[in-house]
Amino acid sequence: MTMSTTGGGRRRPPTIHDVAREAGVSRGTVSRVLNGGHYVSPAAQEAVNAAIRKTGYVVNRHARSLITGRSDSVGFLLTEPQERFFEDPNFNVLLRGCTSALAAHDIPLLLMIAGTPDERRRITRYITAGHVDGVLLVSSHSGDPVAAELREAGVPLVSCGKPIGPGSSASKVSYVAADDRDGARDMVRHLLSLGRRRVATVAGPLDLPGGVDRLAGYREVLAEAGLPVDEDLIVSGDYSRAGGESAAARLLDRAPDFDAVFVASDLMAQGVMSALQKAGRRVPEDVAVGGFDDSPAALTTEPALTTIRQPWDRISAEMVRVLLAQIGGEDPAAVILPTELVRRASA
Amino acid sequence: MTMSTTGGGRRRPPTIHDVAREAGVSRGTVSRVLNGGHYVSPAAQEAVNAAIRKTGYVVNRHARSLITGRSDSVGFLLTEPQERFFEDPNFNVLLRGCTSALAAHDIPLLLMIAGTPDERRRITRYITAGHVDGVLLVSSHSGDPVAAELREAGVPLVSCGKPIGPGSSASKVSYVAADDRDGARDMVRHLLSLGRRRVATVAGPLDLPGGVDRLAGYREVLAEAGLPVDEDLIVSGDYSRAGGESAAARLLDRAPDFDAVFVASDLMAQGVMSALQKAGRRVPEDVAVGGFDDSPAALTTEPALTTIRQPWDRISAEMVRVLLAQIGGEDPAAVILPTELVRRASA
DNA sequence: TCAGGCTCTGTGAGCGTTCACAGTAGAGAA
């Protein structure tokens, strides 16, 4: 049960002491080289680096953390009823992007999923105990109790997406989001530029900022074009494919003469197109369809879906940048990034 | 740059010393309570627990790790050209499952993605330096240099999926996989039970164990049914939708009279169905189609795809179980889990 | 009675770092 359990044998790794001996300097000097190299002579610098290479030394992060109080790691926290995000391929891009951006700083990412109450408790305790330096938060409503508790404990926190909630406290929260409203404006303008005049919309859930902002963009463009806003042309769904199908059914029922529809998510757009085609409408000839997200689903529809791409790679990079800045003592910041219209066959 | 940077104020957390003082015992006794509670009187036990609750004490994992040499964390390593896995929704189930299973043991999961050479180097160094106790590996070919290096360094490792490579060393590798061969058998038997007799197959890449085993299952069932194996009925693809389309084209060209096809992945099955339908074949009337994976794509086809479900939730749980056992000193183990036939409309 | 065993407890050492401090050497100024 003690010596050499597993094959291959993990021997004791070299310590800063070994490096110091090898280089013929003291621990302190090695430490200085490791942390920026100020006040260390070129000769010592060189000797230490050579010794590090020779011994294969890697700093023991536990020992370092013990004294610095930093953990040099950050958490990636999902408080969402996770299925929703886990099925969203963009989520993967986000997760991958955050991991890479952190890796460049040599900071590991700890994945935390707050599903069950037990998990929520564990995670809260883990984070507030200081085992991570900061948290990348993915949660549609930042009124989430876990998030609130973390904020209260003063843990550096960056949300993905605009947080909902009271404006007063929200101003203190860092977040990075795509410009939902502007993306919606682009899409609706595009539909109008195609000559469509009865433009409907399937909005997202209106208790979420994304849903609200995309709908606002829709309204703005109609107003700016001098078109009346017909409330019969506005329905909303839950971002799912099935939600899109039933939304389209309602639309066909209430205002069968629409000639374009802006759908607030690609998944819903998939459902909308399927429902329209079953009802005998041709896309895009009879009804032009525009989505939002540019998910892989947008390529599997027939015809391929015109949509709005959110800059997920930039979002993840900015989240990490803002979080690290905040860990470094800077104030919370909000970042809004531009979207992009992706023209395909459905509009 | 020093005192009270961020608002909210993170004060110094209580230490084991504070708990000991509060409970009127020594550090040693508190430590014993924390680690299993052997050789400690009920009275002391109770006093310590009360003190922990009162002070809100949480163990400092860095201090603990420094002395135990364990990190009490594990890595989840992706060495794959990651797009492939990141777009596979099953991957999300796996990642989520591993996170939860580990959370139950209070072990954080570090997400590591070995994409660029720089990332590979960083990750290898991080792991071999002992910053994680073990690694959950997702990689189709375990001949991967990172994996090989980890194995050489004696790092506990569990692969997801049967590793390819020389049988001799492979026997020392832990892995958890679905029973590909048996799943394939089930599907082909199902197709035969429908009365089909010219059953084709679109195999996966034959340099991957999954591809090989699924094809082996196909051959076995034909043999056991006394049916000839017509090599014209066997083509293979790369698991992608496009690969399925071109495979179907080849099949239609070489053996146009087949009345069923077992496709080694749902994504390919999607392509196969689309190609068949474009060629005027009805599914399932003319050709019954069976997939493999039970991905969400299986629900979007028309008709819905009959397929084989891999027990991803159990796979993740087993991976964690085997890894923790191995970290605890047990020998590597291989676990094969049963699949399940999901009957839908395409067969 | 004493030896030997159990159960329980406290103490000192040490894990590998960083940090504050004290010190050295050399350059330049008085």
Place this chain on the structure above:
DNA sequence: TTCTCTACTGTGAACGCTCACAGAGCCTGA
């Protein structure tokens, strides 16, 4: 020369925990 300043280096604490050990009290059996 002597004094100060700067550039650099070494040293002894810590950080918060676990582990090995020593020892205390008690029970059991010879």
